[in-house]
Amino acid sequence: MDIRRLRYFLQVAEFGSLNATAEQVNLSQPSLSRQIRLLEEELGVSLFTRRRDGMVLSRDGLELRTRILGPLRQLEMALDEIKSHSSQIGGSVVFGMPSSAIDALASPLARRASAFPNMAVHIVEGSAGQMLKSLERGEIDIALLNAPPTDTKWRCEIEDLFVEELVLAGSADAGLSIDNPVSVEDLAQLPLVLPSPPNHPPPIRALVEILSGLTDGKCNFPAYADSFQLTKSYVEAGIGYSVFPHSAVSHEAERGALTYAPISGHRLSRHMVLGTYPGGQYPRALERVKEMIKAEIVELAERNPSHVQLLF
Known part of the structure; x- marks a missing residue:
């Protein structure tokens, strides 16, 4: 059972709307709808009655909310407590990268990530347009992008790199x-x-x-x-x-x-930026990957001072 889906279920129940919940959790409405549908398929019941004016809990939905509200909160608090004591960073981060950066950055980044055995960094290759869509859908957590996206509908967070x-x-x-x-x-x-x-x-x-x-x-x-x-x-x-x-x-x-x-x-x-999906599942791992990316960019600039200008 994916705990995230249970969280999304409770938030949709609270807001009574997929659109309002999607705004709150920084997820696209189709992605959120899919998560709720997967939860319903896993449980074999309909959790909501879908109406024009919003989402209303079904009888099974009401029972599920009653049963999980307290235990889920206790579980989240216990996990947060354990994480605060841990000196190790774990989790999986999916990093999108344009083809033009693969030779310079992919292997060095993979070598840096190998120093953290509990953390997996998966590098995927794609165009800027493809990666922006993948960020929006939550399929990747972070991406190296050509130039800041000018379309305001994209919700990814942008940081200048070089x-x-x-x-x-x-x-x-x-x-x-x-x-x-x-x-x-x-x-x-x-x-x-x-x-x-x-x-x-x-x-x-x-x-x-x-x-x-x-x-x-x-x-x-x-x-x-x-x-x-x-x-x-x-x-x-x-x-x-x-x-x-x-x-x-x-x-x-x-x-x-x-x-x-x-x-x-x-x-x-070319102006390169770092795009981050704000709803990433492993925030500590994501921050460490950001640090590694920036460290590699610094080394790239040091090797090519006349060709690369840092922006951070």
């Missing part, structure tokens, strides 16, 4: 060099491999607008690639150039698979 410079990357034979910046005007003449227009993140959207102005809308895009790894493979094969965060290509550059150069004329960068 700004990172974007660089031009080409194949090993392209001859790009960190010591020879490429101007935006020269960039406009190169074949660029970018995501398809509906999937442009904010920095790429800004770049395409600049290039369109310079070329009268006749930019050279030999191929679109909506997968980050596919874009890299096209660039390595010499099909075209692309624009990446510096940390996303530094490993390939070190082993000679890619070359890269700074972009002059317009400073192109």
